[in-house]
Amino acid sequence: xxxxxxxxxxxxxxxxxxxxxxxxxxxxxxxxxxxxxxxxxxxxxxxxxxxxxxxxxxxxxxxxxxxxxxxxxxxxxxxxxxxxxxxxxxxxxxxxxxxxxxxxxxxxxxxxxxxxxxxxxxxxxxxxxxxxxxxxxxxxxxxxxxxxxxxxxxxxxxxxxxxxxxxxxxxxxxxxxxxxxxxxxxxxxxxxxxxxxxxxxxxxxxxxxxxxxxxxxxxxxxxxxxxxxxxxxxxxxxxxxxxxxxxxxxxxxxxxxxxxxxxxxxxxxxxxxxxxxxxxxxxxxxxxxxxxxxxxxxxxxxxxxxxxxxxxxxxxxxxxxxxxxxxxxxxxxxxxxxxxxx
Amino acid sequence: xxxxxxxxxxxxxxxxxxxxxxxxxxxxxxxxxxxxxxxxxxxxxxxxxxxxxxxxxxxxxxxxxxxxxxxxxxxxxxxxxxxxxxxxxxxxxxxxxxxxxxxxxxxxxxxxxxxxxxxxxxxxxxxxxxxxxxxxxxxxxxxxxxxxxxxxxxxxxxxxxxxxxxxxxxxxxxxxxxxxxxxxxxxxxxxxxxxxxxxxxxxxxxxxxxxxxxxxxxxxxxxxxxxxxxxxxxxxxxxxxxxxxxxxxxxxxxxxxxxxxxxxxxxxxxxxxxxxxxxxxxxxxxxxxxxxxxxxxxxxxxxxxxxxxxxxxxxxxxxxxxxxxxxxxxxxxxxxxxxxxxxxxxxxxxxxxxxxxxxxxxxxxxxxxxxxxxxxxxxxxxxxxxxxxxxxxxxxxxxxxxxxxxxxxxxxxxxxxxxxxxxxxxxxxxxxxxxx
Numbered sequence: 001x002x003x004x005x006x007x008x009x010x011x012x013x014x015x016x017x018x019x020x021x022x023x024x025x026x027x028x029x030x031x032x033x034x035x036x037x038x039x040x041x042x043x044x045x046x047x048x049x050x051x052x053x054x055x056x057x058x059x060x061x062x063x064x065x066x067x068x069x070x071x072x073x074x075x076x077x078x079x080x081x082x083x084x085x086x087x088x089x090x091x092x093x094x095x096x097x098x099x100x101x102x103x104x105x106x107x108x109x110x111x112x113x114x115x116x117x118x119x120x121x122x123x124x125x126x127x128x129x130x131x132x133x134x135x136x137x138x139x140x141x142x143x144x145x146x147x148x149x150x151x152x153x154x155x156x157x158x159x160x161x162x163x164x165x166x167x168x169x170x171x172x173x174x175x176x177x178x179x180x181x182x183x184x185x186x187x188x189x190x191x192x193x194x195x196x197x198x199x200x201x202x203x204x205x206x207x208x209x210x211x212x213x214x215x216x217x218x219x220x221x222x223x224x225x226x227x228x229x230x231x232x233x234x235x236x237x238x239x240x241x242x243x244x245x246x247x248x249x250x251x252x253x254x255x256x257x258x259x260x261x262x263x264x265x266x267x268x269x270x271x272x273x274x275x276x277x278x279x280x281x282x283x284x285x286x287x288x289x290x291x292x293x294x295x296x297x298x299x300x301x302x303x304x305x306x307x308x309x310x311x312x313x314x315x316x317x318x319x320x321x322x323x324x325x326x327x328x329x330x331x332x333x334x335x336x337x338x339x340x341x342x
Numbered sequence: 343x344x345x346x347x348x349x350x351x352x353x354x355x356x357x358x359x360x361x362x363x364x365x366x367x368x369x370x371x372x373x374x375x376x377x378x379x380x381x382x383x384x385x386x387x388x389x390x391x392x393x394x395x396x397x398x399x400x401x402x403x404x405x406x407x408x409x410x411x412x413x414x415x416x417x418x419x420x421x422x423x424x425x426x427x428x429x430x431x432x433x434x435x436x437x438x439x440x441x442x443x444x445x446x447x448x449x450x451x452x453x454x455x456x457x458x459x460x461x462x463x464x465x466x467x468x469x470x471x472x473x474x475x476x477x478x479x480x481x482x483x484x485x486x487x488x489x490x491x492x493x494x495x496x497x498x499x500x501x502x503x504x505x506x507x508x509x510x511x512x513x514x515x516x517x518x519x520x521x522x523x524x525x526x527x528x529x530x531x532x533x534x535x536x537x538x539x540x541x542x543x544x545x546x547x548x549x550x551x552x553x554x555x556x557x558x559x560x561x562x563x564x565x566x567x568x569x570x571x572x573x574x575x576x577x578x579x580x581x582x583x584x585x586x587x588x589x590x591x592x593x594x595x596x597x598x599x600x601x602x603x604x605x606x607x608x609x610x611x612x613x614x615x616x617x618x619x620x621x622x623x624x625x626x627x628x629x630x631x632x633x634x635x636x637x638x639x640x641x642x643x644x645x646x647x648x649x650x651x652x653x654x655x656x657x658x659x660x661x662x663x664x665x666x667x668x669x670x671x672x673x674x675x676x677x678x679x680x681x682x683x684x685x686x687x688x689x690x691x692x693x694x695x696x697x698x699x700x701x702x703x704x705x706x707x708x709x710x711x712x713x714x715x716x717x718x719x720x721x722x723x724x725x726x727x728x729x730x731x732x733x734x735x736x737x738x739x740x741x742x743x744x745x746x747x748x749x750x751x752x753x754x755x756x757x758x759x760x761x762x763x764x765x766x767x768x769x770x771x772x773x774x775x776x777x778x
Contacts, residue, residue, distance in 0.1 A: 006554040013550050017543035024540060025526055028533030035531075095406075116402070116527065136619050138405045156405050157619070200603065200735040269466040294409070310409055 038069035039313065042334065043087050045069060050077045050090035052099045052341060053125040059342040062104075064094050066314040067334035075106070075127065080300075080340060083317075083332040092127050096139045098298075099123070099339040101148030103176065107139030107155075120153050122176065133181070136170055141247065141296050142337070145209035145216075149177050150233070152207035152216070171204040171218065175233065185218065188231065191239045192222075199223065204238075206247035206296050207231075210254055217248045217257060228259070228277075242282065246272070247296035249305070251322065255279055258287065258297045258305050258322055266292070274307070276322055285324040300340050308336050378495035379504045381555040382488060383511035388548035389451060390512055392458065393477070394519025395541040399527065403534045410467055425475075426482045427718045434486030434714025435575045443487035443494075443710055444558045450484025451549045453477075458542035462535055486714035491556065493701035493709055501701055502646055505694030506638020513631040517624065575711040583703035584712055588719045590758035591696060594654055595723030597751035599661070599731050599744065601626070604685060607664050607744060612677050622682065629686020630693075637690045638698070646699035647762055653691025654755045660684035661748040665741065696720070 001009075038045075050062060058079055065076035071089035075097060078087050094106035095118070104123035109116055118135040120142070137155035144151050154171045171185040182188075185204040190197045199222050207218045216231045220240060228245040229238040248257040256279060260272040270292030277284045287305075297305040305322045308315040313334040320328045331338075404410045433450060437443040457477040464470045489505075496504030523537050530536050579585050599607075605622040608614065614622070641649040660681045667677045697713055704712030727747075734743035 001554075010550065010554055014547065017547055021540040021543045024536040025530055025533065028526075028530035028536035032531040032533065111528075116524065134615065138402055140405060156401055198736060198739060200606065200732050200740070268468045315409070 035068045035072060036070060039067060042067045042069065042313075043084070043332075045071045045076065045087045045089050047071070047091060048088035050075055050088060050092075050127060051125055052104045052123065052127065052339075053102050054342060056125075056342060059340065061332075061338050061340055062097070062099055063317070063332075063338040064097055064336045065089055065334065066311075066336055068313060075104075076335075078332070080342075090127055092123070094337070096142040096153070097337040097339065098142045098144050099341060100144040100146050103144050103148035103151070104339075105142045105144050105151045105153060107135065107142050107153055110134075118155065120151075120172070122151055122174070130176075131174075133172070133174070140169070141171075141206050143207050143209060143296075144339075145213050146211045146252070147213045149213050150175055150209050150216075152209070152218075154205040154207070169203045169205040169221075171207060173207070173216075173233065182236075185231070185238070187236075189237045190220070190229075191237060192220075192227070193240065197222075204229075208248050208250045208257070208296070210250060211252075217250060219246045219248065226262070228257070242277070245275075245277070248277075249297045249299060251299050251302055253302050256322065258299070260293055260295070274305075274320070276324065287320055287322065287324055288326055289318070289320055289328045291328075298338055298340065306331055306338055306340075375500075375507060376495040376497075376504065378556055379492055379507060381551065382492055382495075383508045385451065385548050385552045385556070386488070386508060386512040387515035387518075388544055388551060389454065390515025391519040391522060392541045392545035392548060393454065393481075394516045395523040395537055395544070396458065396461065398520035398523045399534060399537050402527075403537075404467070404470070407532060407534045408465060426478060427722055429479050429482035430486055430718050430721070431711070431714050433483040434490070434710035434712070434717075435572065437487035437490060437710035438575065438708055439571075442558065443490045444552070444556055446487040446710070447484045447491065447556075448549065448552055450480045450482070450487070451545075451552055453480030453483065455480075455542065455545035455549050458538055458545050461538045486710045486717060489697045489701075489713045489717075490710035493697065493713070494706060498702060499642055501698035502638040502641035502649070502695055503635065504638070505698045506635040506641075506690075509638070509690070509694040510631055510634040513627050513634065516627055517631060575708060575715075578704060578708055578712050578715060581703060584700065584715070586761050587696070587700050587703055588716050590754075590761055591716050591720040592723045593754045594751070594758060595720040596727050596730075597747055597754045598657065598724050598727050599747050600724060600728035601685075603728070603731055603735075604660070604664075604681075607740060608678060608681050610740060611664050611667050614678060622678075625678070625682035626686045626689070629683045630689040631686075633687050633690035634694060637687070638694055641691075641695045641698060646695050646702075649691050650695050650699060651755055651759055653688045653695070654751065654758075656684045656691060657688040658748060658751050658755065660688070661744055661751065665744055665748065 045065065045067060052062060058081070060077050060079050061083060062075055062077045065071055065074050065087055067087075073093045073095070074089045075092045075094055076087040076089040078085055092106065094108050096107040098105055102125040104127065106121045106123055108119060108121060110119050118137070118139055120133045120135055122130040122132075124130050135155045137157035139153065139155050141154040142152070151174045152171060154169050157168050157170050173182040173185060174180070186202050190202065201222055203221045205219050207216050209216045214233050216233065218229055218231060218238070220227045220229045220238065226244055226246050227240040228242040228248055229240050231238040244261055245259045246261070248259040250257055257277045259275055259277060261275045262271045263273045266273075272292045272294055274287040274289050274293050274297065275284045276287060291309060293307050293309065295307040297307040299305055299322070300319065303322055304319055306317055306319045308317055311333060315336040316333045317331040317335050317338060318328045319331045320326065433446050437446040440446075454477050457473050457480070460473045460476070461470065464473050492504050492508055493501055522540070526533055526537050526540060579588065601623065605619065608622060609619055637649055637653075663677060663681050663684070696716065700713055700716045701709065731743055731747060734746060738746070
């Protein structure tokens with residue numbers, strides 16, 4: 001083939017491939033616009049006031065609204081008694097959210113530069129920003145302690161060109177009473193099987209706080225195994241309690257943890273099942289959800305947990321008795337990261 | 343003796359070599375870069391844009407797009423490293439055996455290009471893991487034949503420069519890819535499929551440039567020639583120079599702390615904020631990009647082995663800065679820049695330069711297999727080093743582990759300075775003998 005011929009082929013191919021590429025981007029862009037239009041049959045959403053105050057009247061749910069429309073990804077609220085009813089949206093966008101005792105934590109995208117970055121924002125009862133912290137990765141978990149004084153969040157870090165496909169997590173803790181900020185739980189002293197332990201591959205995620213505003217539970221991963229740890233914020237230590245346990249969530253009475261467990265023999269696509277662990281007897285019981293759940297559950301009271309599963313518009317919420325009985329029941333569609341307040 | 347050897351380098355460097363030096367080249371001036379090297383550099387640039395687009399958005403896609411938890415994703419890495427080594431040796435050897443480096447490289451690039459549209463169909467972690475494994479198989483397959491093509495296209499005294507140009511172009515692609523990907527995501531929120539589609543188009547373009555502009559084997563192996571057997575390929579290690587180069591690459595590879603750890607140590611030493619952490623690899627890549635060509639030329643002038651060892655001294659210096667610049671000494675703002683510059687310089691002085699050095703120690707008909715052998719030894723050694731360093735970190739903590747790595751690196755570099763294979767001058771005269 002002559003050089004001229006080859007260049008002609010190249011130019012044609014460039015034009016063709018560029019057309020395919022541009023078409024793909026335009027299609028994705030118009031699809032993104034579509035998500036800003038209200039979906040048919042979706043919940044009715046109006047802009048209004050959303051408060052995290054514990055004493056603001058009836059019991060309610062504040063959550064990330066996933067329904068399409070102008071309020072997608074905003075914090076919204078519904079009465080706990082009518083979760084499928086009309087929603088009130090706040091105008092504050094969050095990817096992950098949790099709240100308790102008038103304090104909220106919102107992990108949000110910061111659409112400033114070329115590369116999307118994220119920040120953790122502590123909110124007061126009126127959703128006003130108290131403080132903000134830049135994040136090193138993609139938000140995944142967020143928790144506020146029952147008394148509203150402690151905040152924790154976890155992000156995924158990794159995937160850069162040199163580290164390849166290895167992902168790690170970073171979990172940060174913030175004490176709002178003193179302003180003490182622990183950028184990484186990995187700086188805490190680890191006691192594993194009764195001995196001091198350290199390893200570069202240590203990862204933490206999924207913190208849940210106890211009512212004493214000092215003790216917490218979390219997942220520790222090292223050497224290909226996950227562990228339940230109990231942490232002490234004052235001593236800055238974590239101690240392993242049990243293997244194969246992720247994303248614990250402590251019951252309001254502090255006696256049980258619901259967590260996700262990797263059950264051997266399940267498909268690697270859907271490896272997790274929900275279990276409840278009694279902290280006094282260390283006995284675990286499977287919950288009556290047969291699907292794989294990749295979420296840190298939220299307790300609505302001492303008997304019921306709520307969690308998300310993938311849905312038509314991102315995620316739907318389900319509720320389930322926390323003792324292994326009953327069956328999962330749909331709570332609300334197109335919603336994520338609920339907090340039960342009041 | 344080393345200094346004496348290389349002092350006269352400029353003179354032999356322009357010794358006419360009928361086959362390789364372009365006619366009309368005046369003494370003291372370099373020949374124009376071989377078009378094949380530029381074409382291969384372009385192919386690598388385009389392919390890296392494509393693959394780094396995917397790498398950059400993959401975590402976001404998994405977590406935000408698919409709602410998956412990618413932890414434990416790296417578990418297959420160990421097993422995969424072994425397979426990758428085998429694939430690399432196979433690619434290098436088959437290229438020699440069939441006399442078709444271009445076809446093997448094309449197969450590797452094609453395989454990786456095919457993986458991009460497959461990503462549109464894979465929605466679970468195991469499926470995505472399989473696609474990524476296939477992608478890396480393609481990468482393993484093409485590396486040695488491509489480097490063989492570069493070394494065969496460039497004049498022996500110009501190999502450092504040729505590899506330098508290639509590695510600079512390759513790294514440029516790695517720097518452009520993520521920017522392109524995030525621009526697409528800005529234009530189309532959640533448009534991961536658009537990123538993968540564009541990436542597939544870019545990859546296809548890379549394969550096309552290879553097919554159109556990289557010449558195949560100039561002459562078929564003469565019928566009477568001995569076929570390139572597997573035994574002969576492994577018999578390459580009988581050659582003293584290649585054996586020494588492989589041994590040194592292996593030895594030094596065993597003392598190389600992997601990138602992930604270097605960035606982690608740098609963050610610990612300087613307290614760099616988390617939000618900058620993701621930019622550290624870009625710093626290394628930028629230094630690699632800027633230094634690859636100058637150091638490649640330097641290697642042609644003063645000796646590849648010397649630059650290769652110099653690169654490891656830069657790495658040693660980086661270790662030293664990490665060890666001394668840490669806690670208690672106050673945080674210097676220059677430290678991260680210095681460490682990243684040295685780290686990128688280490689790659690610029692070792693990656694392509696090692697191939698330029700090794701090419702001189704392998705006869706043409708075994709070029710792919712020989713280069714694959716050196717690369718594989720180095721890759722496996724580095725993998726072992728990262729496991730070892732992780733274990734040392736667990737037992738001793740990060741700083742003592744780094745101190746041990748630094749001592750080992752110094753010893754290995756000293757040993758390799760003594761083991762020094764015959765310099766390019768010898769290899770060149772060998773090549774001339776063969777050409778006669």
